Amino acid sequence: METATIENGEAAVWSRVMEQEKHNLSPKAARALLEIRFSKADKARMNHLARKNQEGLLSDKERGELEAYVKVGDVLSLLHLKARKSLKS
Numbered sequence: 001m002e003t004a005t006i007e008n009g010e011a012a013v014w015s016r017v018m019e020q021e022k023h024n025l026s027p028k029a030a031r032a033l034l035e036i037r038f039s040k041a042d043k044a045r046m047n048h049l050a051r052k053n054q055e056g057l058l059s060d061k062e063r064g065e066l067e068a069y070v071k072v073g074d075v076l077s078l079l080h081l082k083a084r085k086s087l088k089s
Contacts, residue, residue, distance in 0.1 A: 011074045018082045030083035036076065042069070 025033070038046070049066040052058050058066065 005025075010071060014075055014078050018078045024089060025083060025086035027087060033079050033083040036078075036079070038069075038073070046073075049052075073083040 045064070046069045049058065049069070052062065053066060065086055
């Protein structure tokens with residue numbers, strides 16, 4: 001018997017959690033989630049780190065910081081997707 005392989009990266013796990021139809025958000029909760037965004041300072045920092053990364057100039061500490069921004073951004077994107085889906089239903 002073959003077993004299905006389940007992708008276990010953080011983004012894949014979050015995606016499966018957020019796609020569950022039984023967990024629809026109230027309109028008020030969905031709108032509140034859509035208001036959560038990165039600040040201008042954080043966006044500027046992410047852009048700075050991304051440029052340094054493209055140039056191969058990131059320190060290990062900066063690489064960890066950029067990875068943290070990416071992880072938070074992934075979760076935030078999934079939350080926003082769930083919120084938009086909830087508002088459509």
